[in-house]
Amino acid sequence: xxxxxxxxxxxxxxxxxxxxxxxxxFESGYQYPTENYAAPAxxxxxxxxxxxxxxxxxxxxxxxxxxxxxxxxxxxxxxxxLWFGFIGGGCICSVGAVQNVALALTDSGYTIPLxxxxxxxxxxxxxxxxxxxxxxxxxxxxALQELVNVKNYRLSRAITTLLGIIPWFYLAFAVLFAxxxxxxxxxxxxxxxxxxxxxxxxxxxxxxxxxxLISIFVGRPFCxxxxxxxxxxxxxxxxxxxxxxxxxxECINCDLCRNxxxxxxxxxxxxxxxxxxxxAGIRRIILYSTILPAMIAGGALAMHSIAGSLAKSNKTVAxxxxxxxxxxxxxxxxxxYGRTGEARQLQEAADEKIAQFRFYSLFAGGFLGFVxxxxxxxxxxxxxxxHYQINHADCVACGRxxxxxPQNKKRG
Ligand code: SF4
Ligand code: SF4
Numbered sequence: 374x375x376x377x378x379x380x381x382x383x384x385x386x387x388x389x390x391x392x393x394x395x396x397x398x399f400e401s402g403y404q405y406p407t408e409n410y411a412a413p414a415x416x417x418x419x420x421x422x423x424x425x426x427x428x429x430x431x432x433x434x435x436x437x438x439x440x441x442x443x444x445x446x447x448x449x450x451x452x453x454x455l456w457f458g459f460i461g462g463g464c465i466c467s468v469g470a471v472q473n474v475a476l477a478l479t480d481s482g483y484t485i486p487l488x489x490x491x492x493x494x495x496x497x498x499x500x501x502x503x504x505x506x507x508x509x510x511x512x513x514x515x516a517l518q519e520l521v522n523v524k525n526y527r528l529s530r531a532i533t534t535l536l537g538i539i540p541w542f543y544l545a546f547a548v549l550f551a552x553x554x555x556x557x558x559x560x561x562x563x564x565x566x567x568x569x570x571x572x573x574x575x576x577x578x579x580x581x582x583x584x585x586l587i588s589i590f591v592g593r594p595f596c597x598x599x600x601x602x603x604x605x606x607x608x609x610x611x612x613x614x615x616x617x618x619x620x621x622x623e624c625i626n627c628d629l630c631r632n633x634x635x636x637x638x639x640x641x642x643x644x645x646x647x648x649x650x651x652x653a654g655i656r657r658i659i660l661y662s663t664i665l666p667a668m669i670a671g672g673a674l675a676m677h678s679i680a681g682s683l684a685k686s687n688k689t690v691a692x693x694x695x696x697x698x699x700x701x702x703x704x705x706x707x708x709x710y711g712r713t714g715e716a717r718q719l720q721e722a723a724d725e726k727i728a729q730f731r732f733y734s735l736f737a738g739g740f741l742g743f744v745x746x747x748x749x750x751x752x753x754x755x756x757x758x759x760h761y762q763i764n765h766a767d768c769v770a771c772g773r774x775x776x777x778x779p780q781n782k783k784r785g
Contacts, residue, residue, distance in 0.1 A: 415486035415487065415488045415489070419486075419488045419489075420488055422456075422457070422461065423488055423491055423492060423495070425456065425457075426457075426467075426492070426495065426496075426507075426511060427495060429449045429452065429453060429510070429511040430495070430496070430499045430506050430507055430511050432445055432448075432449055433445065433446055433449055433506040433507075433509045433510060433511060433770060434499070434503045434506045436449075436772060437503075437504075437506065437509065437617055437770045437772050437775075438503060438615055438617070441621065441772070441775045441781060442772065442775060442776075443771065443772035443773060443775060443776055446509050446510045446519075446770075446771060446772045447510070447520075449509070449510040449511060449516070450509075450510030450516035450519050450520050451516075451520070453510055453511050453512065453513045453516040454513050454516045454517050454520060457512075457513040458513035458516070458517060458565070458568075458569040459569050459571075461513075461569075462566070462569055462570045463513060463514075463563065463565060463566045463569045463570070464560075464566075466492070466512075466513070466514075467492045467493055467495075467496050467507065467512065467602060468512065468514065468559055468563075468600060468601070468602040468603075469557065469559045469560045469563070470489050470490070470492045470493035471493060471544070471547065471548070471551075471559065471601060471602055471605065472547055472548070472550075472551035472557045472558075472559055472560070473485045473489050473490075473493070473551075474490065474493050475547075475548040475551045475552050476551045476552055476554070477490075478552075479552040480552070480554075496511070496512075496602075496606065497605070497606065497609055500606045500609040500610050500613060501609040501612070501613055501614070502613060502614050502615060503613060503614075503615050503770075504610050504613045504615070504616055504617050504765060504768060504770050505603075505606050505607070505610045505768060505769050505770050506770050507606065508596060508603060508606060508769040508770065509769055509770035509771055509772070510771070512602075513565070513569065514563075514565050514595060514596070514600070515593060515595075515596050515600075515603075515769060517565060517568075517585065517588075518584070518585065518588040518592070518593045518594070518595060518596060519593065519635070519769075519771060521585055521588050521589050522588050522589060522592050522593070522635050523589055523590075524589065524590050525590075525591065525592050525632070525633070525634070525635050526590050526591055527637055528591065528637065530637075530752075531752065533597065533637055534748055534751065534752055535748070536597070536598040537597065537598065537748070538744060538745060538748055539598050539599060540598065540599055540600050540601050540603060540604035541601075541604050541740075541741065541744040542741060543558075543559075543599060543600075543601045543604075544601035544602075544604055544605065545737040545738075545740055545741050546558060546737070547559045547601055548737065549683070549730070549733050549734065549737045550686070552729075552733055553684075553687060553726060553729045553730055553733065554687070554726075555683075555684075555686055555687040555688070555726075555730075556686070559601060559602075562577065563577070564577050564578075564580040564581035564584055564595065565581045565584075565595075567581060568581045568582070568585075592634070592635025592636050592637075593635055593636055593769065596636070596769060597636055597767070607766040607767065608766070610765050610766055610768065611765050611766040613765060616763070616765050617763060617765070617768055617770055618763070619639065619761060619762075619763060619774045619775070619778055619781075620778045620780040620781050621780075621781065622780040622781070623780065624760035624761050624780065625779070625780060626642055626760060626761060627778075627779060628641070628761070629777040629778060629779065630761055630774035630777050630778050631761060632777070633773045633774050633776070633777040634768075634773060634774055635769075635771060635773060636767050636768070636769055636771075637767065638763055638764045638765075638767035638768040638769070639761055639762070639763055639764070639774060640758060640761065640762050640763075640764055641758070641761060642758050642759055642760055642761065643755060643756065643757055643758045644757060644758070644759060657753075661750055664746050664749070664750070665743070665746045665747075665750075667746075668742040668743065668745055668746035669739045669742040669743050669746070670739070670742070671742050672738040672739050672740070672741045672742020672743070672745065673734075673735045673736075673738040673739040673742065674738065675738055675742075676734040676735065676737050676738025676739075676741065677731060677734050677735050677738060679734070680727070680730040680731040680734035681727060681730070681731070683730055683734065684726055684727045684730040684731075687723075687726045687730070689719065689722045689723050689726050690723045690726050690727060692705060692709055692719060692723075693719050693720055693722070693723035694723075695709075696709060696716050696719055697716075697720070
């Protein structure tokens with residue numbers, strides 16, 4: 374509770390503390406710096422952070438797999454919020470590194486520092502082996518929400534499943550914007566960065582504070598309904614080699630663990646599901662095999678149709694629009710003519726960006742169509758379970774369920 378009060382006071386004071394000074398107002402003649410997508414520096418500090426991240430993930434792994442206790446997870450969360458969050462300012466972060474990796478994969482001229490790549494890769498490897506031990510308390514964004522959570526109001530399965538599509542959209546758009554060099558959306562719209570840095574964009578800080586206030590009553594809203602990296606990790610966690618178990622003994626179906634889980638990752642027994650006839654099963658498979666390609670094609674076409682509008686957010690395309698309109702007086706136009714002044718080159722570069730947007734939008738849209746189709750299909754599926762089971766894609770390895778299970782207590 375003390376953690377919670379301290380964090381909320383800090384975040385609220387952050388909203389009022391920022392933007393005390395107006396932005397610099399450059400006189401005409403100022404030359405804009407050339408935009409680049411330099412990755413964070415590969416300095417000793419980054420390597421130390423990487424070592425700390427691995428150490429914290431190892432502690433969580435030991436706590437949730439070997440000892441089956443939550444206290445070390447809380448300790449790790451506090452360290453993470455303090456070190457990676459308030460001291461490190463939330464950068465380098467594994468969540469944002471997705472964009473560096475996507476850009477490096479598509480642009481041979483962009484080199485991603487090894488340390489940034491490892492920030493992206495190591496949580497995935499840990500997740501593939503042990504489940505989402507990174508999300509547990511090592512990620513400062515998840516840890517902050519974890520520390521303020523005091524109550525878990527459960528949302529309906531339909532709502533959580535539908536809201537769960539949002540991180541995939543965020544991921545697709547973040548990758549699309551990264552590989553077209555139109556911006557790193559995940560970093561630009563990080564709602565907790567301003568809180569950690571005690572200043573920044575007032576709208577984003579307000580969103581961060583609202584998310585934290587929601588986190589008090591609904592477990593980890595950002596992790597479940599926004600985080601693109603969490604969506605990626607959920608894929609690996611689903612098939613992880615060592616999966617977290619609620620109890621080391623026989624489940625007695627008491628429902629206590631499900632009430633404790635902040636992310637609704639515990640599925641109740643479901644023995645009464647109606648058995649489907651063979652014909653109904655065949656009809657269902659035919660329906661799914663029609664829906665899936667149709668949704669993929671529909672998603673690809675939908676995204677392709679808005680690619681031109683999306684491209685307008687690219688700085689080259691936006692600048693070309695200004696120059697093509699004959700503007701020579703605005704600050705942007707003055708900066709452009711002061712820098713290169715080659716309108717034809719600018720037009721070619723803008724056309725190339727728009728073509729990139731059109732091309733990659735097809736993949737992003739197809740991917741989103743696939744995700745939406747799978748989500749709809751999953752809503753219609755009911756699996757039979759005799760005991761409470763963890764949905765490992767959603768489980769963030771927080772360890773709360775251990776303490777609530779009476780069978781675990783017996784064991785201790
Ligand atoms: S879901 Fe995202 S924000 Fe939440 S803990 Fe995992 S990586 Fe961090
Ligand atoms: S360890 Fe997983 S299943 Fe257990 S309470 Fe935490 S998120 Fe839920």
